[in-house]
Amino acid sequence: MTQRTENLLGVLALLVMDEMNAQPTVAALAGPTARAMLNAVGQYPDSSIEVLREAVDLSHPAAVRAVAGLVDAGLIEKKSGTDKRSVALALTASGKREAKRLQTARDQMLQRIVGQLDERERGVLESLLIKILWSETRDPAHAMQLCRLCDDGPCLKAGCPVECREQGLPMPARSGT
Amino acid sequence: MTQRTENLLGVLALLVMDEMNAQPTVAALAGPTARAMLNAVGQYPDSSIEVLREAVDLSHPAAVRAVAGLVDAGLIEKKSGTDKRSVALALTASGKREAKRLQTARDQMLQRIVGQLDERERGVLESLLIKILWSETRDPAHAMQLCRLCDDGPCLKAGCPVECREQGLPMPARSGT
DNA sequence: CTTCAATGTGTGCACTATGCATATATGCAC
DNA sequence: GTGCATATATGCATAGTGCACACATTGAAG
Numbered sequence: 001m002t003q004r005t006e007n008l009l010g011v012l013a014l015l016v017m018d019e020m021n022a023q024p025t026v027a028a029l030a031g032p033t034a035r036a037m038l039n040a041v042g043q044y045p046d047s048s049i050e051v052l053r054e055a056v057d058l059s060h061p062a063a064v065r066a067v068a069g070l071v072d073a074g075l076i077e078k079k080s081g082t083d084k085r086s087v088a089l090a091l092t093a094s095g096k097r098e099a100k101r102l103q104t105a106r107d108q109m110l111q112r113i114v115g116q117l118d119e120r121e122r123g124v125l126e127s128l129l130i131k132i133l134w135s136e137t138r139d140p141a142h143a144m145q146l147c148r149l150c151d152d153g154p155c156l157k158a159g160c161p162v163e164c165r166e167q168g169l170p171m172p173a174r175s176g177t
Numbered sequence: 178m179t180q181r182t183e184n185l186l187g188v189l190a191l192l193v194m195d196e197m198n199a200q201p202t203v204a205a206l207a208g209p210t211a212r213a214m215l216n217a218v219g220q221y222p223d224s225s226i227e228v229l230r231e232a233v234d235l236s237h238p239a240a241v242r243a244v245a246g247l248v249d250a251g252l253i254e255k256k257s258g259t260d261k262r263s264v265a266l267a268l269t270a271s272g273k274r275e276a277k278r279l280q281t282a283r284d285q286m287l288q289r290i291v292g293q294l295d296e297r298e299r300g301v302l303e304s305l306l307i308k309i310l311w312s313e314t315r316d317p318a319h320a321m322q323l324c325r326l327c328d329d330g331p332c333l334k335a336g337c338p339v340e341c342r343e344q345g346l347p348m349p350a351r352s353g354t
Numbered sequence: 355c356t357t358c359a360a361t362g363t364g365t366g367c368a369c370t371a372t373g374c375a376t377a378t379a380t381g382c383a384c
Numbered sequence: 385g386t387g388c389a390t391a392t393a394t395g396c397a398t399a400g401t402g403c404a405c406a407c408a409t410t411g412a413a414g
Contacts, residue, residue, distance in 0.1 A: 001330035002280060004352050005299050006287035008306040009193065011323050011339060015313060016190035018234075018322065031371075050391060057195075059373050064393060066371090085380045085391040103179060110183035116309045122182050128302055129185040132293045136192060145195065146188050153178035162188060175181050208400070227362060236402050241364060243400090262362040262409045 016113065020149065023105045026098060028073030033058065035102060036148045037066045038091070041076050042099045043152055044144070046088040048081055055144040070095070103151040126174045133161040134171045193290065197326065200282045203275060205250030210235065212279060213325045214243045215268070218253050219276045220329055221321070223265040225258055232321040247272070280328040303351045310338040311348045 021032050029035050033056060040055040041047070053063035067089065070076045075095035081088040091099060114122055137143045143162050147155075155163065159172025198209050206212050210233060217232040218224070230240035244266065247253045252272035258265040268276060291299055314320045320339050324332075332340065336349025 002284040002328035003288065003291075004331035004335055005303040005306065006284055006291050007327055007331050008303065008310060008338070009291060010197070010283060010287055010326060011310060012306055013190040013193035013197075014326060015310070015323055016187060017194045020187070020190075033371075048391070060391085061374080061393080062372055064391095068393090081391090083380065083391075087392080106187060107179040107183055110186055111180065113309055113313060114180075114183055114186060116312050117305060121305055121308070124301060125305055126182040126185065128294060128298055128305075129182065129189055131298070132290055133185060133188060133192070135293050136290060146192055149187060149191060150184055151179035154181035154184050158181055161185070210400075225362070237363080238365080238403080239401055241362095245364090258362090260362070260409065264363080 012113075016110070019109045020106060023102060023109070025102060026073070028069060028075060029098060029102070033062070033066050034069060037063075038070055038075055038095060038099050039102065039150070040144070040148050041070070041089045042091050042096070043147065043150065045090050046079070046081070048086040048088065050086070052089065054141040055148050057145055106149065107151065123174060130161045130172060130174060134165055137162050137165055189290075193287070196286050197283060200279060200286070202279060203250070205246060205252060206275060206279070210239070210243050211246060214240075215247055215252055215272060215276050216279065216327070217321070217325050218247070218266045219268050219273070220324065220327065222267050223256070223258070225263040225265065227263070229266065231318040232325050234322055283326065284328065300351060307338045307349060307351060311342055314339050314342055 025035070029038060036056040037052060040052050044051065044055065049063050049067050050060070052067070053060060056063065056066070058066065067076065067078075071078060074092055075098055076089050077092050077095075078087040079090060114125065117125060133146075137146065143165075146162050147160070152160070154175075158175050159169070161172055164170070164172055202212070206215060213233040214229060217229050221228065221232065226240050226244050227237070229244070230237060233240065233243070235243065244253070244255075248255060251269055252275060253266050254269050254272075255264040256267060291302065294302060310323075314323065320342075323339050324337070329337070331352075335352050336346070338349055341347070341349055
């Protein structure tokens with residue numbers, strides 16, 4: 001039988017992702033794939049479709065079409081890449097706006113959840129999350145996948161337990177006191 | 178900017194759900210909807226399609242077809258319900274087997290993740306999870322949705338923070354010491 | 355008893371998302 | 385230059401989903 005801690009962690013993950021996918025937004029960002037692609041373009045600017053394909057874990061054709069959809073919606077733009085083969089993708093002004101809106105909605109939802117805990121408990125939770133995530137990344141592509149919906153702000157400031165390890169850096173400390 | 182604890186919780190939720198959806202299984206259970214429906218039938222036996230529709234948060238037609246697919250695959254069966262209108266769904270022998278396999282795979286994955294922590298930390302995590310989930314259920318339908326992938330074993334034994342609250346019961350204590 | 359709204363299930367249709375196979379253009383090694 | 389790998393794009397088939405609608409059953413109001 002499943003252990004209780006494990007089972008409850010599964011429930012929380014489901015709760016978080018259900019709410020993440022239910023966040024209201026513009027029509028072009030209805031599905032989780034489009035959102036991940038938009039955020040990934042914001043996080044890894046001037047990347048090619050092929051690089052982003054890994055971050056959102058899609059087949060080539062699906063990635064091409066996801067990008068085409070965002071371009072049609074005016075959320076991202078194709079610039080000339082390093083090659084004449086590849087393109088360099090970047091957020092447009094409205095793309096930046098929508099990406100920010102989704103990050104803010106994600107943050108507010110997560111704040112509501114973490115807000116069930118008091119200050120001390122939140123610090124403990126952060127320590128546990130760092131310790132868990134530090135060891136769960138398989139390779140750089142996996143790290144990109146895990147970070148595909150992130151706001152990279154806090155990680156740039158205090159270190160990302162997912163990407164630090166990929167870069168050979170030590171496990172970051174928890175924030176604050 | 179997103180707070181760090183919040184951001185890391187979002188990453189962990191993504192990690193857990195990505196792995197949950199990637200668990201290998203039979204063809205009829207390829208998608209997350211089919212899996213949720215199968216597990217929900219196991220958890221709420223003899224329920225009607227309409228009841229399960231809420232647990233997996235689908236439209237009526239999608240629920241009808243999800244059920245039909247599982248029936249075609251021999252994983253669940255339709256029995257006569259309380260009405261002549263409704264059906265009572267139940268797992269077949271192979272349905273029970275596949276549901277068990279998915280629960281075991283889910284448990285092993287979650288054990289690997291929680292296993293990054295030592296014994297004391299796991300106890301702390303369980304306390305935090307109980308406290309969070311206790312307050313995050315909106316209504317009985319939402320509770321069913323959150324529990325749609327659970328193995329209800331540990332909750333029957335030690336209390337489910339999601340459903341306890343719906344039933345007016347107090348917040349369950351953490352397990353063990 | 356009849357009528358009619360509500361409930362539970364099922365179907366036709368359109369749309370989106372996805373993967374496989376394939377095509378085209380470019381880059382690079384030899 | 386030739387040949388292979390890379391990057392993007394397209395045709396096709398398939399699965400999943402929602403809306404609108406149809407049908408059967410239930411129950412309550414008259």
